Amino acid sequence: WKQNGTLIQLANNNKYSFITDGVLQIHNIHHKDGGQYDCDATANYSTLGTQTKTTTYMLTVYSLPSVNLTVIEDGMVNRMCDTVTSRTWCAINHNVSSITIQCDVDGSQPVLVQILHNASILFTQNVTGDQQSVQHSIAVPSSGIYQCLASNPYGSKQTSLYVVVAD
Numbered sequence: 302w303k304q305n306g307t308l309i310q311l312a313n314n315n316k317y318s319f320i321t322d323g324v325l326q327i328h329n330i331h332h333k334d335g336g337q338y339d340c341d342a343t344a345n346y347s348t349l350g351t352q353t354k355t356t357t358y359m360l361t362v363y364s365l366p367s368v369n370l371t372v373i374e375d376g377m378v379n380r381m382c383d384t385v386t387s388r389t390w391c392a393i394n395h396n397v398s399s400i401t402i403q404c405d406v407d408g409s410q411p412v413l414v415q416i417l418h419n420a421s422i423l424f425t426q427n428v429t430g431d432q433q434s435v436q437h438s439i440a441v442p443s444s445g446i447y448q449c450l451a452s453n454p455y456g457s458k459q460t461s462l463y464v465v466v467a468d
Contacts, residue, residue: 305336332364332409366408366451370460373401373436382462390463393442400442400464404435404449417448442466 302309302317302325309317309325318326323342327334338358345351372379372391379400382391393400406412406428414435416424424437428451435449444466450459 303339303341304334306339330362332362332407335360335362363409363455365456366406366412366453366458368449368451368458368460369405370447370449370462371403371405372447372462372464373403388463389461390465393464393466395466397442399438399440401436401438402447402449402462404437404451406433406435406449406451408451409453409455412451412453415448415450417446417450418443419445420448 311317311319316328318328320326323340325338325340336359338360340356340358341353342356343351343353370389372382372393374393374397379391379393382389402416402423404414404416406414410429412428414426414428415422416435416437418439423439424435426435428435442464444464446461447464448459448461450457452458
């Protein structure tokens with residue numbers, strides 16, 4: 302088996318396995334698993350010699366987007382974030398003049414990304430191709446709920462950060 306022209310290595314590979322009669326099984330499928338799959342079957346005949354037949358399959362994987370939200374302060378990821386009762390809280394020093402909200406997305410493209418503050422849209426962008434990260438700078442950070450909402454034709458996901466600007 303080949304995926305997009307590259308031979309699939311089955312030794313020590315948890316991603317692929319054979320079921321029976323050369324049927325390829327893909328585990329934990331991801332939208333990046335889509336593409337062209339070629340199955341080469343070879344037989345040795347005493348009168349005809351070796352014969353190989355290739356069968357090609359096109360696989361398209363559709364997936365919901367996934368999202369991750371990060372606060373960047375002075376060019377560094379804010380390490381003052383903590384998850385308490387399944388909510389992530391971040392403390393921002395009141396002397397900081399700006400922060401950047403970074404939303405990392407993955408899923409079947411295109412993905413529409415929105416960054417919100419207290420349910421008001423701050424920024425909207427379509428993510429296509431290899432781009433997987435959207436950033437929005439906030440000149441004067443304020444306390445509240447920052448959200449990243451990612452949606453595509455197959456659904457939407459969102460994640461939130463509770464930011465506290467502390468003295």
